[in-house]
Amino acid sequence: MQAEIIAVGTEILLGQVVDTNSAFIARELAGAGIEVYYHSLVGDNADRLTGVVKQARSRSDLVVISGGLGPTKDDLTKQTVAHLLGVKLVENEAAMTKIKNHFATTGKPLTPNNRLQALYLAGSQPLKNSTGMAVGAFYQAPDDEADMLLLPGPPSEMQPMMTHEAVPALRAAYQRHEYLTSRVLRFFGIGESQLTTKLGDLIEHQTNPTIASYAKRNEVTLRLTASTTGSAEAQTLLDQMTATIKERVGDYLYGYGDDNSLANVVVQRLIDQHLTITGAESLTAGEFQSTIGSIPGVSAVFPGGFVTYANRAKHDLLGIPQRIIDNDGVVSEATAKEMAERSRKLLDTDLALSFTGVAGPDSLEGQPAGTVWLGLAQRGQAPQAKLMHFAGTRGDIRMRSVLTGLDWLRRLIPAAK
Amino acid sequence: MQAEIIAVGTEILLGQVVDTNSAFIARELAGAGIEVYYHSLVGDNADRLTGVVKQARSRSDLVVISGGLGPTKDDLTKQTVAHLLGVKLVENEAAMTKIKNHFATTGKPLTPNNRLQALYLAGSQPLKNSTGMAVGAFYQAPDDEADMLLLPGPPSEMQPMMTHEAVPALRAAYQRHEYLTSRVLRFFGIGESQLTTKLGDLIEHQTNPTIASYAKRNEVTLRLTASTTGSAEAQTLLDQMTATIKERVGDYLYGYGDDNSLANVVVQRLIDQHLTITGAESLTAGEFQSTIGSIPGVSAVFPGGFVTYANRAKHDLLGIPQRIIDNDGVVSEATAKEMAERSRKLLDTDLALSFTGVAGPDSLEGQPAGTVWLGLAQRGQAPQAKLMHFAGTRGDIRMRSVLTGLDWLRRLIPAAK
Numbered sequence A, B: 001m002q003a004e005i006i007a008v009g010t011e012i013l014l015g016q017v018v019d020t021n022s023a024f025i026a027r028e029l030a031g032a033g034i035e036v037y038y039h040s041l042v043g044d045n046a047d048r049l050t051g052v053v054k055q056a057r058s059r060s061d062l063v064v065i066s067g068g069l070g071p072t073k074d075d076l077t078k079q080t081v082a083h084l085l086g087v088k089l090v091e092n093e094a095a096m097t098k099i100k101n102h103f104a105t106t107g108k109p110l111t112p113n114n115r116l117q118a119l120y121l122a123g124s125q126p127l128k129n130s131t132g133m134a135v136g137a138f139y140q141a142p143d144d145e146a147d148m149l150l151l152p153g154p155p156s157e158m159q160p161m162m163t164h165e166a167v168p169a170l171r172a173a174y175q176r177h178e179y180l181t182s183r184v185l186r187f188f189g190i191g192e193s194q195l196t197t198k199l200g201d202l203i204e205h206q207t208n209p210t211i212a213s214y215a216k217r218n219e220v221t222l223r224l225t226a227s228t229t230g231s232a233e234a235q236t237l238l239d240q241m242t243a244t245i246k247e248r249v250g251d252y253l254y255g256y257g258d259d260n261s262l263a264n265v266v267v268q269r270l271i272d273q274h275l276t277i278t279g280a281e282s283l284t285a286g287e288f289q290s291t292i293g294s295i296p297g298v299s300a301v302f303p304g305g306f307v308t309y310a311n312r313a314k315h316d317l318l319g320i321p322q323r324i325i326d327n328d329g330v331v332s333e334a335t336a337k338e339m340a341e342r343s344r345k346l347l348d349t350d351l352a353l354s355f356t357g358v359a360g361p362d363s364l365e366g367q368p369a370g371t372v373w374l375g376l377a378q379r380g381q382a383p384q385a386k387l388m389h390f391a392g393t394r395g396d397i398r399m400r401s402v403l404t405g406l407d408w409l410r411r412l413i414p415a416a417k
Helices: A021-031 A046-059 A077-085 A093-106 A112-118 A155-174 A192-198 A200-204 A231-252 A262-273 A287-293 A311-318 A322-328 A333-347 A394-412 B021-031 B046-059 B077-085 B093-106 B112-118 B155-174 B192-198 B200-204 B231-252 B262-272 B287-293 B311-318 B322-328 B333-347 B394-412
Strands: A002-008 A035-042 A062-066 A089-091 A119-121 A125-127 A136-139 A147-151 A179-187 A210-216 A219-228 A253-256 A277-281 A304-308 A351-357 A371-378 A384-389 B002-008 B035-042 B062-066 B089-091 B119-121 B125-127 B136-139 B147-151 B179-187 B210-216 B219-228 B253-256 B277-281 B304-308 B351-357 B371-378 B384-389
Touching: A002 A021, A002 A046, A021 A035, A021 A062, A021 A155, A021 A179, A035 A046, A035 B046, A046 A062, A046 A077, A046 B035, A077 A089, A077 A119, A077 A136, A077 A147, A089 A093, A093 A112, A112 A119, A119 A136, A119 A147, A125 A155, A136 A155, A147 A155, A179 A231, A192 A200, A192 A210, A192 A219, A192 A231, A192 B112, A200 A210, A200 A231, A219 A231, A231 A253, A253 A262, A262 A287, A262 A394, A277 A287, A277 A333, A287 A304, A287 A394, A287 B287, A304 A311, A304 A333, A304 B311, A311 A322, A311 A333, A311 B304, A311 B333, A322 A333, A333 A351, A333 A371, A333 A384, A333 B311, A351 A394, A371 A394, A384 A394, B002 B021, B002 B046, B021 B035, B021 B062, B021 B155, B035 B046, B046 B062, B046 B077, B077 B089, B077 B119, B077 B136, B077 B147, B089 B093, B093 B112, B112 B119, B119 B136, B119 B147, B125 B155, B136 B155, B147 B155, B179 B231, B192 B200, B192 B210, B192 B219, B192 B231, B200 B210, B200 B231, B219 B231, B231 B253, B253 B262, B262 B287, B262 B394, B277 B287, B277 B333, B287 B304, B287 B394, B304 B311, B304 B333, B311 B322, B311 B333, B322 B333, B333 B351, B333 B371, B333 B384, B351 B394, B371 B394, B384 B394
Parallel strands: A002 A035, A002 A062, A062 A147, A277 A304, A277 A351, B002 B035, B002 B062, B062 B147, B277 B304, B277 B351
Antiparallel strands: A035 B035, A089 A119, A125 A136, A136 A147, A179 A219, A179 A253, A210 A219, A304 B304, A351 A371, A371 A384, B089 B119, B125 B136, B136 B147, B179 B219, B179 B253, B210 B219, B351 B371, B371 B384
C-alpha cells in the first residue's frame, strides 16, 4: 500500500504561500499505516496537473490531492481528474443544501460558480466539509488502478475532512490492521552525527520500531515508530528501544514529545520540586528569563530578575564590586559567580543562573565572540561557574548560552517520579 | 528558462517537518526572472531521488535541490547527483578549513563523516555556506542538458546561500538582460486585507513595478519588483511607487529590506539620536530587552533593566508602592507608569518602556488574557501609558506586546536625515 500526495495551487507553486497540507496529509496517512513515497506540487494548470496525476497513478496505489475544489475558475482539480478517469461529476445533495443555506443566511446572491463546490466524482464516496462548502471525494478505482482522494485546499477545511472523513474511509477500504505509533526523544548537547554514530548499529538494523534522526536548531530528535496491531504491543516495542538508547546516550536525553522543549522540562521540574529561580543576564539580555517566562505556570517559581548588559548595571543593580570588574573583567569566573549569587540573594530564590560573555560580532576584553561564562548559585552552597566556547552568529551564541544554562539546571534537578 | 524544485528528506516526506525551502526558492527564482512549474519531494532514498531528478532534468532547464548535503548516511543528494551526471565529488578547500576550525573551536572530535560536507560536484561552482558547513554547488551541464543547483536543507543555511551565492551565480550564468530589482516595504499595525484594500487600484493595475503582499507573523510586507535594463531606471520606478504607497499607508511603514525588523529600526534610531533606554517587564519577562539586545551595537544605548514578573519583584526591585498594587492592581495604568518611570530613574536613561498585563492562558485580577498596559517614560516628561487588547496564544500576546512597544518608540523617535 503506497500513496503519494499532490498539492495544487499557483500561489504555493510561486512560494507566496507555504504548503502545509502535504505534511499534514503525510502524517495522517502514516497514522493509518499507509506509506508515502512522493509529494508533488503544481499550479492551477490542467495540462500539468493531468501529467502529474497520470504519473502518480502509474506508480502508487492511492493518490491524494489537496486544492482546486473551490468556486473560482482557477479551481480545476475535480474537472481534470474526472476527465482523466472518464467519470462524470454529479451533485452532492447534502453539500448543495449547505451552500444554499449559507447564502440564504448571509443574504449574498448564490452565483452559479458556487454550485460547482457541490460536485463530486460519480461513483466515489463524497466527503463532508464541516468547515467549508467544497465537498471532497474518495474514489476507489476498478481493478488494479490507483484510488483517488480529493481534498479542499484551505487547511481549515482540509484538516478536519482528512482526519474525520477521509482516514476512516481509507481504513475501512484497505482494512488496515497494522497501526503506526510514534515516540519522539529529544536530545541536547550532542550533535546529530555523534548521536547517530553512537546508535549506528541500531539505526543500521532498524525494523520495528524504525528510528529516524533529525537535527533541529540546537537539538537533535529521534523518532521511533512501531508498526503493530495493538497499542500495548506498540508501547512495549517503544519502551524496549527507548531503554536501549538511554543506556548509550541517556545523559543527553532531556525529554519526549513533538511539542516539548528544554525550557518546558526545566520549568516543570522547578514547579514539581518547589524550587524558585532568578537570573542575571549580560550577553543574553533577558533571553533566559523570557524563555522560562514563556512556559505557563512559571509564576509559581520565577519572581523576575536582572538584565545587566552594561558594566554599570552590574554594579548599580547587583552591587558587583568595581574591583572584581577591574581585576577579573566582566567575562570571568568571578563576575559570573557574583552575578548569580547576588541576584539570588536580592530576590531570595533557591537558584539563580547568570550569563556573561561575548555575543559578538566584536571581541570584548580581548576575548573572542562565543566566550561565555555561566554562573549557578544555589541556596546554602558556594556559587559555581563554567566556561563555554560557542560558534555561530550573535543569535546562535545567545541562544546556545540560554540552552546550556537550562541543561545545567536539568542535570541538577531530578525529574519527579 | 524553466526551473523545478526538489526537496529531499524523509522527515519532510513523512510530514514531521513542513518544507518551507521550496517556497523560499520559488520566490528567489521568480525574483531572478526564472519560472517554476513543478515542485517535488522525496525521502532520503537514492533510487527514488534518481528517478525524480531524471524526470526533472527531462522537462526543465534548471533543477534546484535542497536537502541531503549533511554528514549522516541519510544524506545522499551529492552522491546521487554525481552518479547520475557521471562526475566526481571533490573537496572544497574553504569548506574544509571552516569544518576544521569549527571542531577546533568547540573542542569536539572531527569525525570522518563531517568531512563529507566539504565535497561538491567536480566542474561546478562551489557555493559558500555562511551559516553552516555543507558546501553548495551550481553545476552548468554541457549542451542542452539541465543545470543543477544543490543547496543544504536547514533553512538557516539554505536561505543565505540561495540569496547571496546562488542567485548571483544564476544571474551571471543566464545573462538575464532584464533585471528584476526588488524593494521590500515593511508594515506594522495594519492587516494584509486592510493594506491591500487601501492599495486596491495599485495592485489591480500593477505592471512595472509589480506589487506582492505577504502576511508574515505580526507584520505585512510588500515586495515591489521592477523589471528594467538598468539600475537607475529601476530605482526611479521603485521610488515613484514607494512615494504613492507612503501617501496612503506611510504611517504603518516602519522600514525596508528583507532582513530588517522593527527592533533593528528602533535600535538604529536610538543610536543615531544618542538616546539611552531601559525596560521593566512583567508579562514579557525579558522579551523586550532580549529583542533589542539581539541587535549589534545596542550596548551604546542599553545598560540593562528589570524583569519584574511577580508583584514582589515590582516592589523589591523597582520600589512600586504596595498601595498602588493593592488599589490599582498590577495590570493598570498606574502600575505601567510607575514601572517605566522608576526603571528609567534607577538606570538614569532617557527612555524606558514597561509591560504589564495578562499573557494567559488564565485571566488575572479579573482581566482576560491579552489585556496589556504599556508604559513609556521620557526624561523631563510625565510618564504615559496605553491599554491594548491582544488575541492569540501566550506567545502571540507577549510578542505583540513587545512589537507594539517598539512601534511606539519608532513613532516617537524621528529617523535620522
